[in-house]
Amino acid sequence: MIFQAGVSEEGRDLAAQVAEGIFAPGGTLESARDYYADVKKRTAAYGRDPEHVKILIHGGPVVAATDEAARRREREIFEEDDDFDRNLALLGRSFGAYDFSVHDLDAPFPDVAHLAEKGGRTGPPSSSRGPGPRL
Numbered sequence: 341m342i343f344q345a346g347v348s349e350e351g352r353d354l355a356a357q358v359a360e361g362i363f364a365p366g367g368t369l370e371s372a373r374d375y376y377a378d379v380k381k382r383t384a385a386y387g388r389d390p391e392h393v394k395i396l397i398h399g400g401p402v403v404a405a406t407d408e409a410a411r412r413r414e415r416e417i418f419e420e421d422d423d424f425d426r427n428l429a430l431l432g433r434s435f436g437a438y439d440f441s442v443h444d445l446d447a448p449f450p451d452v453a454h455l456a457e458k459g460g461r462t463g464p465p466s467s468s469r470g471p472g473p474r475l
Contacts (some may be wrong), residue, residue, distance in 0.1 A: 347375060356382030359393055366398030 344351060344359040355362045356379055364375055376397070380390040382417055402417065404410035421427075425441065432438040435455040 352379055352382055355379055355393070356386050356388070362393065363399055364395055364397050372397045407448045 341360045342363040344355040345363040345364060346352075346355075347364060352375075362379060364372070364379075364384055365373075366372060375393055379393065380393060383390040383393050386389050393418055402410045402414045404413050428440050435452050438455050440450075
């Protein structure tokens, strides 16, 4: 199977041309519906059957030899990803690699909205993206 991940214009076109499956971020229900409709429309425009492209909104498959092994690996992934400093750094990526660790965690959130424009994203604005890293 050919999977594609991403929501940029280029990513959507690539998915419409060749993908059999797509990993897409969640965001709001409305943005997920819009993404789904857009990719299906693009797929048809490329002469492909839109029903042959499966879109996994906010999906994160874990593959293993058995269901039990997959569940065990899923838990391991969660535990590996459950690192506060790492997740704080991931949050900073959305703000141009801003270092949030310099702030008191009990203080009001710093005014860094202007940095989000330079966050290096290739997809839609943050209002249509998923919830982001766990803090």
